[in-house]
Amino acid sequence: MPSSLRSVLGLGGGKVKKRKSSSSSTPQRKNSSPSIASWPRTKPTRSLSSKSLGSTPNDGHDPSPSPLSTGTSIADLTNLIRTVPEALRLAQSTMFDPIPEAHSGMGSVRTAEILNYRAALPPVASIPHVTALLTATASNPSAIARDIEQAARSGEIRKIIIPMRGGLGETLIPTSDLDSLITKAQEKGLIDGHTKHGFLAYLRSNPGTTRIPRTVPSPDGNGLLLDVKQTDALVRAGFLTSPSGQNGGHIVSSFSRPEDKYTLMSVETVANAISGTFHAVGGRDVIHSSGGTGIPSALDTLTTTLSLAVPGNGTYLKLVAAAVAHLTSLLEKAQYREMTESSLKEKWNGGIAGDATSLAKRSRGEFAGILPGRTKKWKDFYGLRFEWVLDEALGMGVVEGFETGSVGRGIRLI
Known part of the structure; x- marks a missing residue:
């Protein structure tokens, strides 16, 4: 067949060109297929994202409490x-x-009051x-x-x-x-x-x-x-x-020793005094110091x-005494005057959930419960730490800890 006729019928070089075009389109499909198949390859991306979320507590921006x-x-x-x-x-x-950075329920004025109060202690x-x-x-x-x-x-x-x-x-x-x-x-x-x-x-x-x-x-x-x-x-x-101003009244703390509550003089001081001296019997003006009539002698006033x-020690003592009294009142309301340490901490914090889910919701602005600034912990105690108050109560002997064997540590009111 003449070459002119082949060109008219579309044979010859046209077929070669068509094959080239078809062969060139085939690699394009092959190149496009991996892009479609790349959708299932998001698993490594998810693992990386979950790993990054798991590493957030170490980046300094974790909203959870400090260690x-x-x-x-x-x-x-x-x-x-x-x-x-x-x-x-x-x-x-x-x-x-530490003061919550977000969703604390406290304005700048209240935050400044808390910081100034802490600095003054x-x-x-x-x-x-x-x-x-x-x-x-x-x-x-x-x-x-x-x-x-x-x-x-x-x-x-x-x-x-x-x-x-x-x-x-x-x-x-x-x-x-x-x-x-x-x-x-x-x-x-x-x-x-x-x-x-x-x-x-x-x-x-x-x-x-x-x-x-x-x-x-x-x-x-x-x-x-x-x-x-x-x-x-x-x-x-x-x-x-x-000292006369401290002992000259009947104002006795709830955490005073028995000798302070009833005799208004320290047994320890009397026991350490030298026999035959005024201090061994309570001092020169023991009757006046115990609330009796009369006035102290002029010699004792001069010497x-x-x-x-x-x-600022009075402010410190007032804060600690009120905090320990509140902690003991929480135990008094519980059955058998005892509860687990986790439950007692939740009550001290004002019922604010501290689990990871609630903290994540709060960081995203989805927290709809009570704000920390509305609780007694921040309104009256300026963010006093629960573990710190518990150590204070344990040292004073008003509460004791025990192991429950099943639900962690328990706290009992003595």
């Missing part, structure tokens, strides 16, 4: 502490929960709280008491004792923090430089004392280290307080000593 907010983590930390100053620092650093911790933290590492309470006395006599810490408050009124403060408070008081003009140096000199020369005379003589015998005006300035600044104090 210190669980009892197990605090127990792990207590196993690491060995000395009284370490326990004191741990008690100070784990006192409050003194850096102290009660002896029962420190004892509760050291119980896991010490052999017995007697060994802990010896360690506290040794740390106080060595000058690492300072004991601040407020009568009529029981164990709650026996607090500890690091010596460095007390020195900083005295320096700040001098910078604010509450005390002058001579009073500051004289007060610090007396504290350093008497590390284990909890009292100071109204007039402090100089160590070299020339003049006075602190006179009456200077000690009065320390009283106004909050570093000293009068009285002042007790060491910390500015």
